[in-house]
Amino acid sequence: MVTGTLASLATERIEMSPYIFVTLSEVIDANGVRQEVPPYYDLLAFIYPPYRDQSSWYFRVEHRLPSSIVLEPGERVDYEIRIYPLKAGAYHVHSFFLSENFPRLGIGQTIIVTGSGAPTTGEITQLYLPLALGLASFAILMLRVMQISRKTSAHFTREKVARVYFAAKSSFETVWLAGVLFWLASAMPYLPAIEARCAFVLSASAALAAIIVAGYASAIIMPKTRHLAFAMATSAITAAFYFALLFGEGSLYSTYKVPHFFVDGLTLFAVMVANSLLAIYFAIAARNERRKNRLTSVA
Structure with missing residues (x-):
């Protein structure tokens, strides 16, 4: 008590x-x-x-x-x-x-x-099950990436590296989102009473879900032009998401943040900058690919 x-x-x-x-x-x-x-x-x-x-x-x-x-x-x-x-x-x-x-x-x-040390329902749904979902999604995505590599000229190229990156990234985020959603199921008795916090958690979860779906598409979509377009959009949205986590929901002060979306400020900044640079890189790559396709069609 x-x-x-x-x-x-x-x-x-x-x-x-x-x-x-x-x-x-x-x-x-x-x-x-x-x-x-x-x-x-x-x-x-x-x-x-x-x-x-x-x-x-x-x-x-x-x-x-x-x-x-x-x-x-x-x-x-x-x-x-x-x-x-x-x-x-x-x-x-x-x-x-x-x-x-x-x-x-x-x-x-x-x-x-004292008593039983068996895993609880909370441990299973908020730790082991999200980890299993993340590993399963990574395995499925990698199988698809390997199939794409065999069908195209993407063997050991930057395109294959990018697809593997998005497979790993979206799988990690799947673990994160699954843990948050299972926690929400148990937190519902007290969280909705605080409307601003509830709105933040729901909107952050929706944004993370959108990033995951875009990451899946970036890993497996064909042809290359669509892959680059999704890769650029996913990186840009990810940078915006981490910017919101860094400067929103209590700004830089960890005391104010919901623990399930609290990431160290330096890490948030690094991820935000990295994804911004990736978005620029994929935008340039997409432009070059479109230019290459136009020249090929003219020839």
Whole structure:
């Protein structure tokens, strides 16, 4: 049980939605032996943003509060959130109140849970299943890329490298999007109460889905002129998406961002610049290809 008191120090009304936030402080194996946090934790959190929020993986949450709490200036509200553990481990559990501007995070307390160490439904749907979908999509796309290479003169050329790049890129983004969508299914009880945050997550998910579809087309579409056109458009849209993540949703400050779309600012900037350069490169390549085709048709 997580209890506490919300006190508003603001001069205006604040609307918040109650939940919890869990950080993995230790790992306890099936024999009850404490282990250190796995070294891959930070790496996975870096390359797979949904890994940052594991609250719904390991706990079921209940509370008697409204889905949205409105605090008047100076008002105080006591709260009680009941949590039911789903897997053995050591967790640092915080009360978490999502708001329109930035979340309020309680100090938290470490709790030890004993019992089964079997994977939970949250782990399966938000970690293992997205990874499986990403690997499957990459395998299918690579088979198609190999078929295209055999049918055309794209063996070991820049075109083949570009197709492989988009196959890998869109497969990685498939993992990301799948994790976000499965999380949304579990977050629906509290996220819609905060309309701005809900709108951001839904719009970012839709944009990411569009980028993935365009990436699939860039990897497998024929002929070469269409491939280059899709490659240019995909790179440009990707650059715009990462620009929005970098300067939108709380600007550069990580405290304000939804964890499932939080990527390190330097990484966002690097990816944005790289995709901008790729868009320019593919635009030039597409123009040269059209010019080459016109000369060929004239000849």
